[in-house]
Amino acid sequence: MKISFILLLFPLLYLSQITPGRPGEGTGSDIVDKGSVVLENTLTYEPNNQAFSSDHLIRFGLSKRWEFLVETHQDFQNQQDSSYGISTKYNLVEEKTQVPALTLIGITSFNLKEYSFLLASTKNFGDHFSAFSTTGYQLKEMENFLxxxxxxxxxxREKWFLFTEYHGNYNSSNLPDHNLELGANYLLSDRIQLNFSTGSTLKEMSSNYFLSTGFSFQIN
Known part of the structure; x- marks a missing residue:
């Protein structure tokens, strides 16, 4: 089972509608509203490895087009696999009738040994359907990936959203890594979203899978 949640206690403030980047593996093109903070945490259990880990993300809206993020991944079984990083997102193109939103993303670990440069896009087709993608370069464990x-x-209706996502890594020395995720989001309020998802690698799906549930919270 893969479980994700955010449980936060803050003073009651005016909050605009949340725009969380999770669940889902790809980084979204949305930018947090200027002056807002979004917190997203994830607790993960993978049955095949019988391993727990957690991911924690804080997003700061710096301007209409720019946000800053601090994130950490904690591996409960092997602390050496835990990591810390920062990233930034800048909206290059706002979505228009015939044009998708385009956002440039830079991500680096605190030790600067792993980093990514990505381009995210989102296009809404009416009020009920949207498509999104992320592509770019990653340096992980001293190897280059696309x-x-x-x-x-x-x-x-107004509060339920269903999503599906494929994501993969490609490089010259390894076979491609293909993954598929399915899930649902429930907008509990303008500031709180619940997330539910399941996913797996496309190789050996019966053993390499997870389940998740999530909680995101936005402060304005």
């Missing part, structure tokens, strides 16, 4: 994700989301 990263790609592609997904879509459908809204049901």
């Amino acid at each position: 990263y790609f994700s592609l997904g879509m989301q459908i809204s049901l």
Whole structure:
């Protein structure tokens, strides 16, 4: 089982509608509103490895087009695999009728040994359907990768959203890593979103899978 959640206690403030980047592996093109903070945490359990880990993300809206993020991954079984990083997102192109939103993303670990340069895009088709993708370069464990994700989301009524996403890594020395995720988001309020998802690698799907549930919270 893969479980994700955010449980935060803050003074009651005016909050605009949340725009979380999770669940899903790809980084979204949305920018947090100027002056807002979004917190997203994830607790993960993978049955095949019987391993727990957690991911924690804080997003700061610096301007209409720019946000700053601090993130950490904690491996409970092997602390040497835990990591810390920062990233930034800048919206290059706002979405228009015939043009998708385009956002440039830079990510680096604190020790500067791993980093990514990505381009995320989102296009809404009416009020109930949207498509999104992320592609770019990643340096991980001293190897170069081409990263790609592609997904879509459908809204049901006003509060439920269903999504599916493919994501993979490609490089010259290893076989491609293909993954698929399915899930649902529930907008509990303008500031709180619940997330539920399941996913797996496309190789040996019966053993390499996870389940998740999530909680995101936005402060304005």
